[in-house]
Amino acid sequence: MPEITRDEVAHLADLARIDLSDAELDHLAPQLQVILESVASIQGLAGDDVPATSHPLPMTNVFREDVVTPSLTPEQALSGAPAVEEQRFSVPRILGDEQ
Amino acid sequence: MTAVPDSLGLVGFDEVLERYDPAFGLEVHVELNTNTKMFCGCPATFGGEPNSQVCPTCLGLPGSMPVVNAKAVESAIRIGLALNGSIAEWCRFARKNYFYPDMPKNFQTSQYDEPIVYDGYLDVEVEGEIFRVDIERAHMEEDTGKTTHIGGATGRIHGADYSLVDYNRAGIPLIEIVTRPILGTGAKAPLVAKAYVAALREILLGLGVSDVRMDQGSMRCDVNLSLSPKGSGTLGTRTETKNVNSLRSVERAVRFEMSRHAGILDAGEAIFQETRHFHEDTGTTSAGRAKSDADDYRYFPEPDLVPVAPSREWVEELRASLPERTADKRARLQVEWGYSELEMRDVWAAGALSLIEATVAEGTSPQAARKWWMAELSRSANDRGVELAEVGVTPAQVAEVQKLVDGGSLTDKLARQVFEGLLAGEGTVAEIIDARGLAVVSDDGALGSAVDEAIAAQPAVAEKIRGGxxxxxxxxxxAVMKATGGKADAKRVRELILEKLA
Amino acid sequence: MSELILKTAAELADSLAAGETTSVELTQVHLDRIAAVDGDVHAFLHIDAEGALSQAAASDARRANGDALHALDGVPIAVKDVLTTIGLPTTCGSKMLEGWVPPYDATVVKKIKDAGLPILGKTNMDEFAMGSSTEHSAYGPTKNPWKLDRIPGGSGGGSAAAVAAFEAPLALGTDTGGSIRQPGAVTGTVGVKPTYGSVSRYGLVALANSLDQVGPVTRTVLDSALLHELIGGHDPLDSTSTTTPVTGLVDAARAGATGDLKGVKVGVIKELAGEGWAPDVMRKFNESVDILTKLGADVVEVSTPSFQHAMAAYYLILPAECSSNLAKFDAMRYGLRVTPDGDPSAEDVMKASRDAGFGDEVKRRIILGTYALSSGYYDAYYGQAQKIRTLIIEDFKKAFEQVDVLVSPTSPSTAFPLGAKLDDPLAMYMQDLATIPANLAGTPGISIPAGVSDVDGLPVGVQLLAPVLEDARLYRVGAALEGAIGPVLSIDKLEVAR
Known part of the structure; x- marks a missing residue:
């Protein structure tokens, strides 16, 4: 049976950029374990001969012509921003490197 | 994590090769010059005011959806064909999930295990030797926004107080071209790396799919390098040096990392797998982000897009319309232009082939075009550490100057001064000639007195001429040229002298 | 209370066409109803009285000139708060988007505006459409108008409750695993999940992109058909939008209303019955099956063995997709920004904002999805779930070789008490057992009221499923069944009465 430990939940929350408190970890980890045990029932059910379905309808080649369409105005683009400076989105200092 | 020394001293290049075999790989990102972005109809052009070229899709607003730009797919296929690659019969976009403020959705829509191009190659020449660079894949993806770091001492990311993001660039189509590890190049590794990028750039220019301006970021290189014990045939731990953004820097980055790796390996330490930053000013690299869990990108097929399945008819149509292959073109032009093998090789190595071709197309003779590009302009590019194409003079300007030389209103010497002016950014050809007073003096009145003075000053010479x-x-x-500061029309001076001493 | 609110949308359209009423009057009586009962029901998150009345006035002006845009021009509608609306807040029931006003309209919103339907407001929902009770809304639960201590279903409990409480004649919902049909079942209303890709998702804030679909929430099958035809059709802004139009829905509903189902083959899904299904629900369901037989349908039992794995596959695919979709809520460009003390970095602000902005259910699913997509687990979970999806599609195909439509109860029980399953996610997930397979396969489904339970007097829903692009079959059979069952919802049965 797969196990999703409290530490693993903490790690996943970190990957998902959610600052879970200890209380939240205590609360969510056991619930996630129950859910995981339930969904894990499908492991190994379908073999290599079964193709995966990522799109419910089999469509291909949906393209757009390379023609410019109107953009938002900068005012519209920035209308929901928590902080704006010089017509740009102002964000706190960034720790990591660019990818 | 244990502390890993960034460098344990650099080992001389020749010495590195005594003990190690280098292997390198290149990941090149090319921004396509389509009218619109990869997944929306916003303009893909540079220079708009901040956040003026964004829409719900490229800004990642809730509810927005992507639609693939057909032209970008076409460009990807043409690039793949030009790189001798196979075109996937069916492939998908995937989400590469990671958080970063310049990414509107916190996932990049890219391709993962199903690239549109796979198994290509490019033959590059270094000092007369041909090296085959195997290309593993080329795939489509989107660019990120542009971040400006505010505060702190350097304006760099580290130490900044906060950052400002402009998403105009977010969503511009990118093609990432990834080589397999390139082995067996030995001492020529840095040059092969550079030559590959140069050859790739020539091909992309010829296809017309990108501006390929390394200085403006429309072509960006990541250089992977590893060393293995000489003759072992294995691959060592690699480092990935990011954003190496000129041909010269590609060569220098390979060279520097070889020396740095060797220092660490010589000391019996292990190479730490990490990304590194290249510093143009010093030609060195410094540690960046360590490879870690954060590299678990949780790829999965993009559910908002349907698979791309280019018909074979379309692929063959695009293949038939490809421009001439570079190698064929080089051979053809060498004959057409009457260059020697050596001349052509130098032209190629300097990245001047397209430039000379464009200059010749403007009416300049191949010899004159080669003269300017390979002498004055190459020297300036070398001195300043920039690519010839980015030196600041266009083929049209070279042709304009040569036309004036051919017409007699500039001498070669004056033409050099015009180029000096162009390189210094003094304006157009006409403006420089005007401002610097470079017009050839062919006025008989002005020249006549200078000729008279020269005859008077050298009676013995004058006598010889009178004698036939x-x-x-x-x-x-x-003497006349000297007296006129080189501005005299030499041909007219000769005629005047012969007339006066007839 | 004006008797006008008791009319169906089709009747209101006829009244408008006949000049017996005006859009302003219709809009006003519904706004009055909202003012009277929504304090109890809490179906709406935002009410746009001013905007709705001005759209209504414009509609009346058009009609006076003989320029009505559509049969439903002037009939007011409520919109689930997961669809973007220019100038109206779109919160998705989350603190994360409190106060966010989109600069663009969802394609379906544009279509209803272009057809002249005044928008009364935005309806409550489980946060980012995750839930089956609307209790996961950050703005408090919606109550079931039948009994205010019961859930109205979810995630679209707001739209269903608004229509059931006669606050709106029509509403838009979205259905990812049953979020239109299950609320329909427990509120005695009609809800349709159209064929995947047949209604544009552009402007629908995605929960799970490969499962989501916009659809109608109404009190009658004919009203659903009218609204469905209006919002459907190809959209170049949605790459997964089908180019084959889904047509003939209104005609099918009218044909079905004649009550003749001779020659129609109906399959009862063997796997969607038995353990876990409330006996009162099963009794009502079996009555519906008997009615279908009486109407002339040929009813047989069919087996779809893979359906037993649908829920597990769904709770891997959905969290995976939503963990990625919801990454964009990072406090950088819009939405809630929480700045912790000290000298926080962008990463710190993202983490604090996402912790504060998302509720428990959202966090559970993001973490589960992050797990399912992680390298090392992908093949065992997400990859496997996508294969199960293939098996379910094949089961549907085989079933539809034997029958024209499939039938099952919509939901395993009637509306349960608020709070009953709030801390038991799995029990909550079980609500969608019958509705999930259609989302995995992209097939259309409808829930119509089958009657009320002989135990608690609350409504029971019956679900019909049809093959991809054959939505018309749902309307034909649904209208016939609806006519034979007779009215289930009436204002006098509601706890929020006149």
Missing amino acids: NQAAAGALIG
């Missing part, structure tokens, strides 16, 4: 020795005129011409 026309070759002696050279000395007088030289």
Whole structure:
């Protein structure tokens, strides 16, 4: 049976950029374990001969012509921003490197 | 994590090769020059005011959806064909999930295990030797926004107080071209790396799919390098040096990392797998982000897009319309232009082939075009550490100057001064000639007195010419040229001298 | 209370066409109803009285000139708060988007505006459409108008409750695993999940992109058909939008209303019955099956063995997709920004904002999805779930070789008490057992009221499923069944009465 430990939940929350408190970890980890045990029932059910379905309808080649369409105005683009400076989105200092 | 020394001293290049075999790989990102972005109809052009070229899709607003730009797919296929690659019959976009403020959705829509191009190659020449660079894949993806770091001492990311993001660039189509590890190049590794990028750039220019301006970021290189014990045939731990953004830097980055790796390996330490930053000013690299869990990108097929399945008819149509292959073109132009093998090789190595071709197309003779590009302009590019194509003079300007030389209103010497002016950014050809007073003096009145003075100053020479020795005129011409500061029309001076001493 | 609110949308359209009423009057009586009962029901998150009345006035002006845009021009509608609306807040029931006003309209919103339907407001929902009770809304639960201590279903409990409480004649919902049909079942209303890709998702804030679909929430099958035809059709802004139009829905509903189902083959899904299904629900369901037989349908039992794995596959695919979709809520460009003390970095602000902005259910699913997509687990979970999806599609195909439509109860029980399953996610997930397979396969489904339970007097829903692009079959059979069952919802049965 797969196990999703409290530490693993903490790690996943970190990957998902959610600052879970200890209380939240205590609360969510056991619930996630129950859910995981339930969904894990499908492991190994379908073999290599079964193709995966990522799109419910089999469509291909949906393209757009390379023609410019109107953009938002900068005012519209920035209308929901928590902080704006010089017509740009102002964000706190960034720790990591660019990818 | 244990502390890993960034460098344990650099080992001399020749010494590195005594003990190690280098292997390198290149990941090149090319921004396509489509009208619109990869997944929306916003303009893909540079220079708009901040956040003026964004829409719900490229800004990642809730509810927005992507639609693939057909032209970007076409460009990807043409690039793949030009790189001798196979075109996938069916492939998908995938989400590469990671958080970063310049990414509107916190996932990049890219391709993962199903690239549109796979198994290509490019033959590159270094000092007469051909090296085959195997290309593993080329895939489509989107660019990120542009971040400006505010505060702190350097304006760099580290130490900044906060950052400002402009998403105009977010969503511009990118093609990432990834080589397999390139082995067996030995001492030529840095040059092969550079030559590959140069050859790739030539091909992309020829296809017309990108501006390929390394200085503006429309072509960006990541250089992977590893060393293995000489003759072992294995692959060592690699480092990935990011954003190496000129041909010269590609060569320097390979060279530097070889020396740095060797220092660490010589000391019996292990190479730490990480990304590194290249510093143009010093030609060195410094540690960046360590490879870690954060590299678990949780790829999965993009559910908002349907698979791309280019028909074979379309692929063949695009193949038939490809421009001439570079190698064929090089051979053809060498014959057409009457260059020697050596001349052509130098032209190629300097990245001047397209530039000369464009100059010749403007009406300049191949010899004159080669002269300017390979002498004045190459020297300036070398001195300043920039690519010839980015030196600041266009083929049209070279042709304009040469036309004036051919017409007699500039001498070669004056033409050099015009180029000096162009390189210094003094304006157009006409403006520079005007401002620097470079027009050739062919006015008989002005020249007449200078000729008279020269004759008077050198009576013995004048006597020889009167006696029929026309070759002696050279000395007088030289004197007149000197007196006029090189601006005299030498041909007219000669005529005047011969008239006066007839 | 004006008797006008008791009319169906089709009747209101006829009244408008006949000049017996005006859009302003219709809009006003519904706004009055909202003012009277929504304090109890809490179906709406935002009410746009001013905007709705001005759209209504414009509609009346058009009609006076003989320029009505559509049969439903002037009939007011409520919109689930997961669809973007220019100038109206779109919160998705989350603190994360409190106060966010989109600069663009969802394609379906544009279509209803272009057809002249005044928008009364935005309806409550489980946060980012995750839930089956609307209790996961950050703005408090919606109550079931039948009994205010019961859930109205979810995630679209707001739209269903608004229509059931006669606050709106029509509403738009979205259905990812049953979020239109299950609320329909427990509120005695009609809800349709159209064929995947047949209604544009552009402007629908995605929960799970490969499962989501916009659809109608109404009190009658004919009203659903009218609204469905209006919002459907190809959209170049949605790459997964089908180019084959889904047509003939209104005609099918009218044909079905004649009550003749001779020659129609109906399959009862063997796997969607038995353990876990409330006996009162099963009794009502079996009555519906008997009615279908009486109407002339040929009813047989069919087996779809893979359906037993649908829920597990769904709770891997959905969290995976939503963990990625919801990454964009990072406090950088819009939405809630929480700045912790000290000298926080962008990463710190993202983490604090996402912790504060998302509720428990959202966090559970993001973490589960992050797990399912992680390298090392992908093949065992997400990859496997996508294969199960293939098996379910094949089961549907085989079933539809034997029958024209499939039938099952919509939901395993009637509306349960608020709070009953709030801390038991799995029990909550079980609500969608019958509705999930259609989302995995992209097939259309409808829930119509089958009657009320002989135990608690609350409504029971019956679900019909049809093959991809054959939505018309749902309307034909649904209208016939609806006519034979007779009215289930009436204002006098509601706890929020006149």
